[in-house]
Amino acid sequence: MKIVDFIIPEKLPDARAALLELGEKGIPAAGCTAFQFYADGPERTAVLLNRLDLAGIRSTPEAFVIGAGTPLTTLHRFEAEGWALNGVIAQIASHQIRNISTLGGNIARVFPWADLPVALLALDGKILIQGREPRTYTVDQYFKTQPATLFTPGDLLTSIEVTPLAPNTGFAHVKQRMKSESFSMATASARVTIKDGIATDCRAAIGACIPFPTRINAIEEALAGSDPSDRPALDQAVTATLKPLSFLSKEGMSKDYIRHLAATTLADAIQQAAQDAQRRLS
Amino acid sequence: MNRKTITCKINGVQKEFLVDPDTRLQTVLRDQGYASVKFGCGEGACGACTIIMNGEAVYSCILYAFQADGQEIWTTEGVGSLDKPHPFQQALVEEGAVQCGFCIPGMIMSAKALLDREPDPSEEEIRLSMDGNICRCTGYEKIWTALHKVIAQGKGRES
Numbered sequence: 001m002k003i004v005d006f007i008i009p010e011k012l013p014d015a016r017a018a019l020l021e022l023g024e025k026g027i028p029a030a031g032c033t034a035f036q037f038y039a040d041g042p043e044r045t046a047v048l049l050n051r052l053d054l055a056g057i058r059s060t061p062e063a064f065v066i067g068a069g070t071p072l073t074t075l076h077r078f079e080a081e082g083w084a085l086n087g088v089i090a091q092i093a094s095h096q097i098r099n100i101s102t103l104g105g106n107i108a109r110v111f112p113w114a115d116l117p118v119a120l121l122a123l124d125g126k127i128l129i130q131g132r133e134p135r136t137y138t139v140d141q142y143f144k145t146q147p148a149t150l151f152t153p154g155d156l157l158t159s160i161e162v163t164p165l166a167p168n169t170g171f172a173h174v175k176q177r178m179k180s181e182s183f184s185m186a187t188a189s190a191r192v193t194i195k196d197g198i199a200t201d202c203r204a205a206i207g208a209c210i211p212f213p214t215r216i217n218a219i220e221e222a223l224a225g226s227d228p229s230d231r232p233a234l235d236q237a238v239t240a241t242l243k244p245l246s247f248l249s250k251e252g253m254s255k256d257y258i259r260h261l262a263a264t265t266l267a268d269a270i271q272q273a274a275q276d277a278q279r280r281l282s
Numbered sequence: 283m284n285r286k287t288i289t290c291k292i293n294g295v296q297k298e299f300l301v302d303p304d305t306r307l308q309t310v311l312r313d314q315g316y317a318s319v320k321f322g323c324g325e326g327a328c329g330a331c332t333i334i335m336n337g338e339a340v341y342s343c344i345l346y347a348f349q350a351d352g353q354e355i356w357t358t359e360g361v362g363s364l365d366k367p368h369p370f371q372q373a374l375v376e377e378g379a380v381q382c383g384f385c386i387p388g389m390i391m392s393a394k395a396l397l398d399r400e401p402d403p404s405e406e407e408i409r410l411s412m413d414g415n416i417c418r419c420t421g422y423e424k425i426w427t428a429l430h431k432v433i434a435q436g437k438g439r440e441s
Contacts, residue, residue, distance in 0.1 A: 003303045005284040006348040033344055036325060046303065048348065073338065076410075094414025095392065097326060099338040100345065180413065181327065 001027070001041030008048045012130065012156070018047050020154030028108070028156060030069050031101040033093075037111065054104070054158060063125065063161035068104025075103060082164025084171040088119045088189070091173065094181050104157045109148040110213065112248075113183035117143050117213040119173050121205035122189035125162040131155040143213060169193040169201075170276025174269040175208070176261055178251055184208035185250045186262040188269035192228060194277040199223045204270060209247050209262040216241055216266065228274035231267070238267045288351035292316070293360025301347040307333075308342035310350075311357060318358035318387035322416075329415030332388035333357050339395040341414070358387040361394055368394065369437035370429060377431065379424035385417045393429055401438030408433075 006029075009015040019026045022045050029035070029046035054069030057078050064083060066075070076089035076098060092098060092106075092115050106116045107127070120139045127142040129135045131154060142150070151157075165171055175187040186209040193201035202223045207213030218241035228234055247259045289298045292311075299310055308331045311319040319342055322330030326344035333342045334356040362368035367375070370393045380386050389412070396403055396411040403411070408429065417425065432438055 003346060006286065006303045006346070008348070008351060029346075029349075032346055032349060033326060035346075036344060046346070046348070050349070051352075071338075090410060094327075094329070095411050096329065096332055096339050096341045096414040100340050 001035060001038035002043045003035075003046050004043045005045040006048060007045065008051060010051050012052050012054075012158070015047055015049055015052055016130065016154045016156060019156070022047070023153045026153065031071070031105050033097055033101045034105055034109070034111070049104075049156070055102075059164075063163055066103055066160045066162065068102065068108075068157045068159055070103050072098040072101050072103065072106070080164075082166070084123060084165050084191075085119065085162070087171075088115055088173040091115065091175055103160060107142075107147065107160070108151070108157050110143065110146060112211065113187075113208045114213070115173065115175065115184065115187060115207075118187045118205045118207035119189045120160070120162065121213060121215050122173075122191045122203045123162050123165075123171065124191070124203060125160060127157065128159045128161070129155050130158045140215065146212070165191070165280070166193065168195060168277055168281050170273045170278070170280055172269045172272030172276055174265050174272065176265055185253070186258060186265045187213075188262070188266040190266070190269040190273040192223070192270060192273040192277055194228075194274055194281065197227055197229070197278075199226055199228050199274060202270065202273075204266060206242075206262055206266055209250070209258045209265075210245055211248065214245075219266065219270070223270065228270055231271065234267050234270060235263070238263045238270070242266070286348070288348055290350045290352065291354045293356055299347065303346070303348060305347045306343055307345040307347045307350050310347045311342060311355075316357045316359055320384055320387060322384070322388075327416070328385070329388040329392065330385055332391040332415065334391050334395050337395065337398065339392045339411070339414070356391070356394075358390050361390060369432045369435070370394065370397070373428035373431045374425065377424045377428040379421060379428045381417075381419035381421045385415060385419075389415050389417070389425055393432075397432065397438035401436070402433060403438075 007018050027044040030049045054067040056067045058065040072089045075085045110117050125139050127137045171191045173189045175184040187207045190204040202220045205215045222237040247255045249255045285300050320330035322328035324343050326341040331343040335353050362371045392415050
C-alpha cells in the first residue's frame with residue numbers, strides 16, 4: 001500500500017466525513033504499524049485518527065470501556081480489579097510497537113497471528129462501530145468472520161467493552177513462538193470460573209494455528225463440572241474437541257505437529273486460568 | 283504525491299518540514315542531520331532507529347513522517363553531551379559496553395524513556411522496556427550492567 005496523501009482531522013465527524021468521501025481510496029490510520037504488511041497494496045489516503053480523543057480506559061460496573069485508539073502500552077500499564085489484559089499485551093511484539101500500536105488497529109482487520117481477537121473471544125465483551133448509526137456487536141458476532149468486512153466507508157471502530165473478571169474467575173493467555181518477537185504459531189486464551197475446585201463456566205479460544213481465531217465451544221461444554229487440575233483428563237478432552245478443526249502448517253512444521261502444539265497450548269491456558277481463579281479467590 | 287508541511291518539536295526546538303505522505307520519520311530525521319537515528323532493519327524489529335515521541339520509545343522506521351505532526355520528539359543528539367553525558371551514556375563508557383556502537387543510540391533512547399518514567403524499575407519492567415532493541419555484537423551483558431549501574435546509583439532521572 002502506498003500512502004499518497006494524508007488528512008489529520010480534529011473531530012470524529014470530520015474523520016468519518018473524510019473517509020466517506022474518499023471511499024475505497026481512504027484508510028483509517030492510527031499506529032500504522034500494520035501498514036507494512038500491505039506493502040504491495042494500492043494507493044491510499046491516510047486519515048489519521050490520533051487526535052480524535054479515542055484513547056483511554058473507563059471502568060463501569062459492567063465493563064472496561066476502552067477507546068479504539070488506546071495504545072497497547074496503556075492497556076499493559078492499566079491496573080484495576082478484574083482487568084486481565086496486562087498479561088496479553090506483555091506478549092505482543094516489542095516495547096516500541098506496543099507504544100504505538102492501538103487496540104483498534106489490532107482488531108479492525110484480523111491478521112492470523114493477532115493476539116487480541118483470541119483474548120477478547122475468551123474474555124467476552126462488545127465492539128462499538130460508529131457509522132450512519134452506532135452499531136454494537138458482541139465479540140462472537142464481530143469475530144465470526146474477518147471484521148474488516150463489517151466496515152463500510154465512513155465507519156469507525158470507536159470503543160471496545162471488556163467484561164471484568166469476577167472474583168472466582170481467572171484468565172490466561174498463552175502463545176508459542178520461535179523467538180520472543182516472532183509471530184505466534186499457536187495462541188490460546190481461557191477464562192475459567194471455579195467453585196470448590198470445579199470449573200463452573202469457561203470460555204476458550206485459539207488462534208494463529210488455524211486460519212481465523214475461534215472459540216472452542218466443545219471444550220467449554222466438556223470442562224463444565226470437571227476439575228481443570230486433572231491434566232490427563234484435560235489433555236484428552238482438549239485433543240478430542242480440536243479434532244474437527246483444520247490446522248495450518250507453520251515454520252516448516254507439519255499440520256499434525258501444530259495440532260499437537262495447539263492442544264497443549266489450549267490445555268495450558270485453561271489450567272493457568274483455573275489457577276488464576278484459585279489465586280484470586282484466596 | 284501531495285507534499286505537506288508538518289511541525290514538531292525535536293530535542294526542544296520547534297521544526298517545520300515538507301514531507302511526502304509515504305516518507306518514514308526515520309528518513310526525515312536522518313535528512314535533517316539527526317545521524318543518531320540509524321537505519322537498521324527498516325521494519326520495526328531491530329531498534330536502531332528508536333526515538334522518544336511524547337515520552338515513549340518508538341521505532342521511527344515504521345512511523346510515517348506525518349504521524350509526528352504536532353508531537354514532541356527526542357533523539358540521542360538531545361540526550362546529554364560530551365561534557366555532561368546522560369548517566370546511562372556515562373555508564374556505557376565506564377562498562378566498555380559499546381562494541382560497534384550501531385545499536386547504542388536506540389538502546390539509549392529506550393533506556394531513557396524507561397528511566398524518565400520509572401527511575402527504579404523492576405527486572406520485568408527493564409526486560410519489557412528493552413525488548414525491542416537488538417545488539418548484533420551480542421554485547422547485551424555489559425549494556426545490561428550499565429543500565430543496572432545507573433539504577434543502583436539512583437541516577438535514573440538525571441538527564
